Amino acid sequence: MVTIYDIAAKANVSAMTVSRVINNTGKISEKTRAKVKRVMEELNYVPNQTARSLVLQQTKLLFLLITDIMNPFYTTLARGAEDAAKKSGYRLLFGNSDENLEKESDYITTILTARVDGVLVAPAGDPSLPHLESLRRHNVPFVLLDREVPGIACDIVLGDSKDGARRLVEHLIALGHRSIAMVNGSSSISSARLRLQGYQDGLKLNDLPYDERYVYETSFGPLNDLTEMEQWIERMDPLPTAIVAGNNVLAIEVMRLLRDRGIGVPEHMSIVCFDDLGPYSEIEPFLTVAAQQAYQFGYMGMQMLIERIQERGTSLPWKKIVLPADLIIRRSVKDIT
C-alpha cells in the first residue's frame, strides 16, 4: 500500500508536507506542492480513510437504516438521503432491517463499531427504544424517519398519518361507501396507530360506527403467509365495500388475496392505501393512494442530521418536520352513490 511516507521519500520532503498538500492546509511553496502532486499521481496514491478516521475521530460516513428495501417508499427516500448526503460530502451506508427487531439490533452494533458520524433511522417500532437509547448513550447523532418512538426525544421527519388516513376514508365515504374496513401495520408502530386514529376519525365525523372486527392488524412488511389475513376477510360478514390499507405493501397483498378469491377490485371491493407505488403507478394508474413525499423524507432528514452533526456541542432544540400526504385519486374505488 502506498502511504504518505512513500510519497515523501520519493519527493524528498517530509510526510507532513505531503499531508499538507493532500488537505490543503498550511503554507506550501508552489514548487513542492507540484512535485508532491506529481509523485502522488505516479504512485496512484489513495488516502487511507481508516487511518484518517482514527486520528480525526470522524468517518464522514453516515448510515441509513430502512425497514423494507423492496418498498418504493423507502428506495425513493433512500435516493433523497443519498443526494443530500453527497451534497455535503458525506458517504452513505444503507441497512435493511426487514421490520425485524433482531436485524435492527445487528445494524445498531454495526453502526456503533463502524463509528459512523450519524444515523437516519426508520425504526421497526416502539420496541426500538433500547436501540435508540444505545445510540444516544454512545453520542451518535440520529434522526428518526416516518415513525415516532415514545420515550426518546430527537429530530424527526414524519408524515401526517392521521390526516392522510382520514382523507382516504372521507374519499371513500364521498363515493358512497358506508362499510369500510382497515388492514394495518402493527400497533407498536406510531404511524400505524395514527392511521388507525385517522380511520376512526373519518368514520366518526360521518356518523359511521366503528367496529373492530373490521380492523385487522399485521405487519407493514412483506408477509410470507397470508392465511391469517384470509381468515379475517372470511370473518367479516357482511363484507365491507371498501378497505383502507395502512401502506402500499398491505394493499398489494390484500388485492392479491381478493382476486384469488374472485373478488374483483374495484368491481366488488374498493381499495385505497398509504404510500404510492413508484414507477408502477405510471403504467397502471390504478390504486388511489395517500402519497407521501418519500424523497423529501430522506432529503430533509439528511439535512437535519448533517446540521445536527455540524452543530455538535451546541444544544439546538429538537426539530420535528411533518409532511402532508397527497391524495391521488385513481381507479381502485367504485362510485356507489
Added chain:
Amino acid sequence: MVTIYDIAAKANVSAMTVSRVINNTGKISEKTRAKVKRVMEELNYVPNQTARSLVLQQTKLLFLLITDIMNPFYTTLARGAEDAAKKSGYRLLFGNSDENLEKESDYITTILTARVDGVLVAPAGDPSLPHLESLRRHNVPFVLLDREVPGIACDIVLGDSKDGARRLVEHLIALGHRSIAMVNGSSSISSARLRLQGYQDGLKLNDLPYDERYVYETSFGPLNDLTEMEQWIERMDPLPTAIVAGNNVLAIEVMRLLRDRGIGVPEHMSIVCFDDLGPYSEIEPFLTVAAQQAYQFGYMGMQMLIERIQERGTSLPWKKIVLPADLIIRRSVKDIT
C-alpha cells in the same frame, strides 16, 4: 469514548488481556475473563472498528454498486447479496450509480479510500473499464454482475441475455407476430448487445427480416425525457405489432407512451421485456417477461467475492456463472395467429 485501556484499568489487567478476551485468542484464566467481561458490560464498551481495521489491514466491509436503486431487479439482487454477506460475517455498503459514469467514478473513489475488502459491481457499461482497472491496480477484489466489460478478466455472474431475448421473440412469433420492434439499452452495455443479438437470432431463425429502423437504443435507466422515444414510434411505418423491451424500466416507459397516444396494450400493441417487476407483478400479472433470477445474482456473486477474498494470494481461475432467464407468460401479448 471507552477504550480497552479504560477496561484494563478498571479490571486491573493489561490492555492486551482485554484484547484477548474480546477476540477469544490466547489462553486466559476464567477468572480474569469473567472480570474483564463484567467491566466491559458496565462501561458499555464497543470495539473501535476503525482502529482494528488499521492494524488488521481489513475492514470486513464489502461494497455493492448497482445502477438503479428503483429497479426491483437490483433491489432483489441487493437482498441476495446482503444475505450472503451477513452469513459470512461481512457488512455491506450500497451505492447507486444511476447508470452514470461520473457517479460510478465517485463511488470507486469512495471504495478505494474506505479500504473495503471487496466489491460487487454492476458496471455502467464498457466505459467502466478504467474504474475496474483502478480497483485491480489497488488490489481490491471484485466480482462483476449482470454486465461484462471487454478488457478485464474477472469473476462474473451473468444472465443468459441472448437466449432470453431469442425466446421472447420466438414467443411473439408463436403467437403470430411478424413485425417485432425492439427498444434497448445502450450498445456500450454487454447485456444490451446480447439482447439485440438474441432478438436478431430469433428473427433470422424464423426467416423474418431485420430492419434497424425498428430498433431504438437508449438508456436502461429512468428517462426524464421521452420525446426521442416518441419520435421513434412515430417514425415506424407501419407500426410493429409487438415490441421487445431490453429491460423492465424500458417496458414501463414504452407502455406509458403508447397508452398516452391511445395505443392500447395488448389490444393494439404487444409488449414483452427482460426482468420481472417484483411485487407489482403479483397484483397485476400483466407483463410477459424473461425473468432473471435477481436474488441469485446477488447471492452467488457475493459468495464468489468472499471466496476470492479468503483465497487471496492463491490464484484461482476466474469464474463465470451464467444464469438462465425464465419466460413467464402473462397477458401483454395478443394472440394474432
Added chain:
DNA sequence: TTGTATGCGTTATCAA
C-alpha cells in the same frame, strides 16, 4: 515554508 514528535485504538510479537 518545512520538519519532528506524538497519539488516535487496536493487535502481533516477543518476553516474562
Added chain:
DNA sequence: TTGATAACGCATACAA
C-alpha cells in the same frame, strides 16, 4: 497466563 512495546497511516502541536 499475562504484559510491554511496536506498528498500522495519518494529522495536530510545536519547533525550526
